[in-house]
Amino acid sequence: MAKNKNRSSTQVLATPEAAPDIHLISAEKIESMGATEKIRFILDEVVQNKILILERGLTPQEETALIEQTMREIDQESFIGIELQSYGMDHGKNMLQRVVMGGPRPRMAVIGPANLLRLVSKDNEKIVTKIVGKGA
Amino acid sequence: MGLTQLVQQWSLGRLLAKAFGKKHARIGIYGPPNAGKTTLANRISRDFTGETVGSASPIAHETRRVRKKADIDLRSGNAKLHIDIIDTPGVATQIDFHEFVEDHGMDEDEARRRAKEATEGVIEAIRWLDDVDGVLLVMDSAEDPFTQVNVTILGNLEARKLPVVIVANKIDLAEASPATLKSAFPQHPVVPLSAGEGTNMDALYEVVAKHFR
Numbered sequence: 330m331a332k333n334k335n336r337s338s339t340q341v342l343a344t345p346e347a348a349p350d351i352h353l354i355s356a357e358k359i360e361s362m363g364a365t366e367k368i369r370f371i372l373d374e375v376v377q378n379k380i381l382i383l384e385r386g387l388t389p390q391e392e393t394a395l396i397e398q399t400m401r402e403i404d405q406e407s408f409i410g411i412e413l414q415s416y417g418m419d420h421g422k423n424m425l426q427r428v429v430m431g432g433p434r435p436r437m438a439v440i441g442p443a444n445l446l447r448l449v450s451k452d453n454e455k456i457v458t459k460i461v462g463k464g465a
Numbered sequence: 466m467g468l469t470q471l472v473q474q475w476s477l478g479r480l481l482a483k484a485f486g487k488k489h490a491r492i493g494i495y496g497p498p499n500a501g502k503t504t505l506a507n508r509i510s511r512d513f514t515g516e517t518v519g520s521a522s523p524i525a526h527e528t529r530r531v532r533k534k535a536d537i538d539l540r541s542g543n544a545k546l547h548i549d550i551i552d553t554p555g556v557a558t559q560i561d562f563h564e565f566v567e568d569h570g571m572d573e574d575e576a577r578r579r580a581k582e583a584t585e586g587v588i589e590a591i592r593w594l595d596d597v598d599g600v601l602l603v604m605d606s607a608e609d610p611f612t613q614v615n616v617t618i619l620g621n622l623e624a625r626k627l628p629v630v631i632v633a634n635k636i637d638l639a640e641a642s643p644a645t646l647k648s649a650f651p652q653h654p655v656v657p658l659s660a661g662e663g664t665n666m667d668a669l670y671e672v673v674a675k676h677f678r
Contacts, residue, residue: 415613451612
């Protein structure tokens, strides 16, 4: 039910002072964590109204684990879930690249609280989101 | 039951299945909310058993528990497949009870209860990925196919090497564009149909009988 809809509590675009923080997380930081640790890290940041841009996102299995954990932590008063947008896995363009990569790798992802971050459009080459509410 | 007996029983099952050209498969029906999953499950079940699986509704998250219709003999031409249909709740990354109140006029208590049950339904749907042999991924062909839920579920199925057929549902709608779906996911079979009107169901059965065998 990810409708791109504004409602009264989230209609006002953030002013620079109240805008949520946007954190660009390096691939090294993400890769240094195990799956459970990654999910905990992401949710802990997102519930604090931070928007994360991951240089290297999550595998599909990690994404489903993130969705599952998000569902457990939804609290209708303060946390209605996440906006998660990513591309599919990078499988490499040719055999040589696939060998060098050592298997498919996640690509960039953006994750934020659903009440602050909304998807505008998405295709195989571009993800457009907008910030629709205030941060902390 | 001992390990030897289990192996023997499993082998016998495979031999019988081979001999009769018939296999038993658990097919999960997955997709985002309101894509028409239960309508499709009902259509398949009605076509082969005369019974329905559950109630469908235009309100998102109508299905909040996994529902199963077991022992369906799906036939297409000479091919047949013995299947269980697993109708799963819509997978979403966010659930806001306000939408039930504002869009559908529900009272707040009911909306909160529905939202809570919907979160549990998403968890149950994800858990069932471990127990299905193949997936019908249902998408609304009048909507943008590049949703995160579609990308995540497809990626998950590919990683698990589970066979998947994409159902481009609701082709009866004027704005439907099944061609967009086909070009978005060229690596998977896509069957355009209308589960609500029963259009092109034979094409689905043909693909399912071949693909999930």
